Amino acid sequence: MSQLQDLMRKNFIDYASYSILDRAIPDLRDGMKPVQRRILHTLFDMHDGRYHKVANVVGETMKLHPHGDAAIGDALVVLANKDYFIDKQGNFGSLLSGHPAAAPRYIECRLTPLALETIFNEDLTEFRPSYDGRNREPIAFPAKLPIALMLGSEGIAVGMATRILPHNLVELWEAQIAILHGEEIELEPDFPQGGIADVSEYDDGRGKVEIRARLRSPDPKRIVITELAYSTTTESLIASIETAVQKGRVKVATIHDYTTDRVEIELVLSRGATAKEVIPQLYAYTDCSVSVTSSIVLIRDRRPVQLSATAVLHELTENLREQIRAELEWEKKQLLERKHWLTLEALFVEHKIYRRIETAETDRAVRKEVKDGMREHADQLVRPLVDDDITSLLGLRIRRISAYDKAKNRGEIEDIDGKLVEVATKLEHLTRTVIETIEGFIERFGADYPRRTMTQSFDAIDKKVVSQQSIKLYYDRKTGFFGSSVKADKPTLSVGEYDLILGIASDGSYRI
Template identity: 60%
Template sequence: MAYINKIFNQNFLEYASYVIKDRAIPHLDDGLKPVQRRILQSLFDMDDGKFNKVANIVGHTMQYHPHGDASIYEALVNLANKDIFIDKQGNFGNTLTGDPPSAARYIECRLLPMAKDVIYGPEITEYTDSYDGRRKEPITLPAKIPLPLILGAEGIAVGMATRMLPHNFIEVLEAEKAQLRGEPFSLQPDFPSGGIIDASNYDEGNGKVLSRARLDASDPKRIVVRELPYGISTESLIASIENAARTNKIKIGAITDFTTDTVEIEIKLPRGVHTKDV
């Protein structure tokens, strides 16, 4: 019994603390999870103004991150697709359709100049030993702007989880200036996929936000989805519509996805049904 108590009182608590601090939950100072911070540090290390193969960046990041190349690759693609700190070249997938990116050996990226201005400052960065003691890695990066609000984050740890919604870059900067001046401000989430939101119950981040697709019903015989709800891809939205049609909740004639860089899902209505009736 004493052995069991030790497992729960010591080993499990150490594991839980590790997952919370070193895997799943972003740090409030720079809004980054450890794998994201290590990717950016590797990009700083490798930066010469030229594009680097993602495979090389992943390999370099493994000097800091002990959890394998697959998790680094996925985190790098997700971070690059936020289009804030990383300049990408090649097929990084499509966040609107859910199409996957190309293999790491085919795509390239590099730091954007803003990353060096906003989050890089080795003179004021506190470092610690990497997992094997061979290198130094930053505890946090000295971000000049509130990245947790801009990037947003999701993470599930042990007994703890987080979900911070992304916000508009310019609106966050304006709110930051207002805060420094002691002026009142209002800040609400802003999603890269667009959509219509109801933030009446947002409660400064402690409540909830309802997100809906934006529809174009100007044609009486078809409906076009122009923007998506947050966290929904065109593939999952189409599957949901088709499922509703199969269960006779809605009537549609055909549905076609024309999405590329912008969302365009065309829903043709059957004979005798018009957009005003749907």
Template identity: 40%
Template sequence: MEEHTHKEESLKKVSGLYKDWFLDYASYVILDRAIPSIFDGFKPVQRRIMHSMRELEDGRYNKVANIVGNTMKYHPHGDASITDAMVQIGQKELLIDTQGNWGNIYTGDSAAAARYIEARLTPFALEVVFNPKTTDWAKSYDGRNNEPIDLPVKFPLLLAQGVEGIGVGLSTKILPHNFNELLEASVKYLKGKKFEIYPDFQTAGMLDVTNYNEGQRGGKVRARARIIQKDKHTLCITELPFSKNTGELIDSIIKANEKGKIKIKKIEDNTSDKVEINILLNNDVSPDKTIDALYAFTDCEVSISPNACVIVGDKPEFLTVSEILRRNTDHTVSLLKKELEIELNELEEKWHFASLERIFIENEIYQEIKGKNSKEEVYAAIDKALKPFTKNLKREVTTEDIIRLTELPFMRISRYDRDKAEENILALEGKMEQVKHHLANLIAYAIDYFTNIQKKYGKDKERKTELRIFDTIDATKVVLANEKFYVNRAEGFIGTSLKKDEYVFDCSDIDDIITFQKDGTMKVVKVEAKTFIGKNIEHVGVFKKGDKRTVYNMIYREGKDGPYYMKRFSVTGVTRNTDYKLASDKKGSEMLYFSANPNGEAETVTVLLKPNSRVRKSKIDIDFSELAIKGRDSRGNLVTKYAVKKVDLKEEGVSTLAPRKIWFDDTVRRLNADGRGTLLGSFKGDDKILTINQNGEAKLVSFDLSNRFDDEYLILEKWNPEQAVSCIYFDGEKGIYFIKRFLLENTTNVQTFMPSEHPKSFIEFVGTSDNCTAEIIFAKDKNGKEKEPETINIDEFIAIKGIKAMGNQFVKDKVKTINITVPEPVEEIEEPELEETPESDDEIPEEGQIGDLFSSEE
């Protein structure tokens, strides 16, 4: 039986190894792959591509595949990553001169294969990026080649190109900036002046840099596509937001359309070398509102969070873009100084040898070579012969100098021109003085350098991205009403799925819904398919946060047998899914009357009391306009302590709020308060809108936003009761022009002012402005003569008469044309907004102010 021997198994903890390995890996990813160096602005792969291109540079284009293959000597991560990095640099159109299909930054199309496309360095790159004399070198990964630690870039390249990378535990995102603005900022910095720099993108678009925070962590910018309106039914995207291409943008628009956020008929992509995305709209859709909706619900607006993380030395740092520019500029100055010092040293060496050569030839020291048997004897003899003449040289003569002298060609010695040699030495001395001057005035030299770079390469690099402060778009105001909303009042359900119950309105899926119940309970909920609110729902509406113009009028009973109160209130902010008791917490409280008024209207109601011997009047009229708008939690004013039979509406009311600005959107023929279209003015109370059509029909309508104006109008404006309407019309029956001025009555009925119904009759001009003038251009008479034009003041020509009057004959002679001049309108003086009583739980109800008049005894 064999004897088995077991060696002791040794145990070793691996936790320490994992820790070291992870740190090594993290450091490698951060330093050697993901994060750029602050000095040259390159990640390692980009730096190696540029170095490889400089190696291959001969002025002609190289196949990208050839460049990638050469770069693999320095970058051990495969050809695909090198090709992708090279394409990204080439698409920025700064360092690489490209040929072939390098992809499209607008459409997102990828570049052709590396074997088909070609590249070479741009003149800018050759001048600014490379200088072997100032480059620090290190061995490549396999030790066979040298590669630059940092390229000696004399330009804030990191900020010009931008960069994005993800390391282990940190990331970087530096946005690209404008070429010329960076150079100007560097000059300002060197002059000791303040500067600001902001991003600029190849895809142009618009940018809000309000919260840019100089590119630091925590900052944010908003980029938008440029959207123009081609006509009433077509929008066109002509510029893209940063980081988005046309495909991504169109996908986001289609998704928003499918979700009902926007409403479009068709989308066409005609992008080639310029962006052109046409969005066709339906006839009932507002272009202005759609533009806002595109920014709110699609990638037409994107938010970008910059994060300026760079490698400084051998560790990452988080900086501002201003600090990066300052350090880049300082680094450029140090490189320029280093180049000048190298140049000065080279000039001094040239001067030294030129002077030594002149001494050697003019004094025929070369004759000392004769008779010498060895190099050492030759060198020693020449050295001895030179000593009497070398006192004025800048350094001692070395053996290397003597060797160079002995290597001078015989023909050069024999054809030596003393004057030409003297000129050469003087020229070198002049250059040396110039370099010394530059070194003594280094900042001025650096400023000239930056200025010259801008003159040479900045002609076609103007800012593309427009800086603009964006308005914050309220999504609830621009989203389409894409859902139908229903209510089951008896059972207390609301929602979009109750299609068998009562339809109340259209809304969007992001709206809030406000509900009021018979017992005075209010609740706000989100739009859902089906939501239980509570039985006996009195009112359902779309709730807008901060809405001070919607006023609710209410009469309720406090408790089962308590007194009756009335109040007016608005609801500006609430907590969703919370019950608010607006009548009273007492059991049995009930609303007897409720109205929701979108523009603060105050109606008159009649309160009918139950028969009671103590009551003098069984009927009470209440005008809500006499009641102040209080907080929703206030008790309100006392109506009566006696039992109420019912409350009836007596008369519709008008708005009691401050004036409201109203616009008219000609595309959808609707009024709005959101600033879309033409401003009609500030409206309040019973202010009206005047419309006049081509048939001579004038009509006054309210400024309710639900009104539609589907006809074509000659006039659509805010009505001024004291402003006369002027009209010049052609009477087809009589064949002459008439003029009339009249006032309109305050009625909602159509008022016709065109006396003639002849088919050839037409309105030449109608307007409401004072001091309009009419220039009459006469037709030629039978003899071919043309009467001199006349200009009249319409207000002075005729007085105000009745609307049915025919008016005065305007002109006897035949008219060729009538040119009307309307004075610039006088701006409307806005009334100040009235401060409304804030909502508070501590408000004191105004009891007894009106209620005491309605009861005989208390």
């Protein structure tokens, strides 16, 4: 038994750690779960500007993801339907109706311009071996977007769960600019289905949000649903309305679903009912109104942490700042390396150092002559000469030396000096650089991501007030029984499900 306890203890910890860190909870840095990161990395490797069969993408991703093709395909469809990173072609299902996507062999996808510009940078990405050691995968993307908040996410792991509500991308960018200016921010979720949300209890991502479908009434006998509440579909909404009608809670005679790429569900009301009366009933008894709880749990430094929405955005803004700093430092390094090589080439050719190697008989002697020749001009070099530099100089072809253009070399060095000044200015005024970067994103992509959910406060609907008098109560004088299941010719009372009945007997006793 002790061996079994030790085995279970070890295996349970391993499984719990795996499900939390490598499966169910997204990473704070790029806001993605491992399967999403592997899908996007695969799409980036396959990227040639054209669409790829989803079946091919799934197959390539399986080289990195140790689970089945169905899990990868489902994750790809969900990510594509968020309309941020994957440009889709074909039937990817419907977020509105809940219809599934076509088989992976019939649909195609590729990366969006937003993804290509803001997620990938192989020079600054840390990689690790894949599960079988044959390939490599990114540990986290150097993303420039607040992905954790803009995508939203749900996941259930051992002993914990996360539910991050989606937010509007443009509003997140504007909030990041406010953070960089040192201003206070307030975040509100934005849902892809639209609807109307009361965020008064959102509590910065630690509370709940009530979302209602958008209803309009063309006339007193009809109600048209044009937007859904988050986490619902037209099918689930219609099913909830039918259930409420069967229970006598909502006065609807017929339901017509005209939904295409926009929601349009027409409700024809029962005789004697009006839209003013039925709309509160729909919010009270159907999926026209849902309450969603938010709990932001993310992986930070290989540990799960619970954060508020503004705390997440502050950290992501600081990550963006460091990301842009790293990119500028990398650009500076590459420019200096290019300037160093151009200077080496100029000295090697203009001072005819290559002629010193004509009398050298061994490789060692050749390299020594080059090194001695360069030593006289060491003060003109960008950095000290190393063996790799000598190897590169010795690799110059005679044609390259004979066609050397001094003016072109000087012009390219001047261009590099100008770019180095620009990079230094950006690094010196890093906050301004980050703000300008975000403003550039808003200018290029902001029009594609308008707010879809309207926020407003609304009063809670009291079900006791809107309940119908639909329960018939009967009294049998012979047996003395009283209730909704008693057989009698005519009902004695019509009551609602929340009404209280006071019964008084002839002896003065009573019962509620």
